[in-house]
């Protein structure tokens with residue numbers, strides 16, 4: 563059984579973690595913790611918060627009109643008319659209410675305003691529809707989701723110049739999307755969710771000076787084939803990206819092979835990223851594509867789910883279950899093996915490319 567003080571502090575911690583309801587009156591907090599507004603222990607608890615610097619106390623004027631009740635301001639300027647419901651207090655014989663307010667010292671939560679999703683190879687799967695549907699239904703507001711399709715990549719992944727070409731196309735498309743977003747008064751930085759081969763394309767865009775103008779919000783990589791030593795910190799320091807969550811599937815068997823089959827790739831989605839500014843989080847039961855299974859996706863995007871929390875909460879207190887740091891520095895696999903597989907890859911590409919090209923003409 564929890565003591566009242568423990569319940570009060572649990573509520574305060576929750577607010578600081580989610581960044582929601584950081585400002586409240588004693589009565590509002592009392593309601594939230596099932597206490598009476600006259601509860602002395604609660605008043606003492608709030609005094610303590612102020613003394614320890616967790617919260618500041620301010621006096622606020624509030625509109626006394628029943629349907630309005632809004633906070634008018636925290637300074638001493640007297641209000642004779644409500645700026646919201648336009649009630650003239652003197653005329654109506656009303657007095658402005660003076661209330662103590664508390665403000666917790668913490669970052670506020672952020673909204674997901676719009677998002678770009680970059681899938682892996684060949685996923686024409688049902689999850690794309692599921693994803694848009696879930697995002698549209700789970701959020702408190704509408705956030706457009708652009709699902710970036712780079713076509714039907716197969717042997718293309720074997721050859722580096724083709725990656726660059728695909729990354730250039732994607733960068734150009736993102737630039738257009740950002741332009742559309744800003745003209746419709748959305749923020750210029752999309753949040754990104756990238757999976758598998760899509761993560762590699764994203765890393766190429768970040769490294770390409772042609773796309774220095776593109777800035778991103780929070781980035782989630784799932785089943786990443788980006789190398790563990792990718793310099794995320796540089797991009798965070800240059801304010802090109804806000805934060806990165808690397809979601810690792812402990813049972814991912816595709817990611818460790820990527821460096822042998824795909825030039826420039828690495829096992830970031832298994833080993834983790836070395837950059838200190840990144841959140842590495844491991845799910846013990848996920849394989850390479852389990853993130854996007856409808857029932858998993860639903861949980862990840864739901865309020866309190868890992869992805870939703872990462873995208874909306876202040877990150878100073880973000881420490882989800884499964885968090886880990888990369889302990890040993892990562893080195894690419896033996897050069898010999900990578901070299902041989904690269905040559906085989908190029909040969910396959912040369913042999914199969916004409917067939918693939920022909921098929922693409924028929925099935926774009």
Ligand SMILES: [Zn+2]
Pocket residue numbers: 625626627630631632644645646647648649
């Ligand atoms: Zn009013």
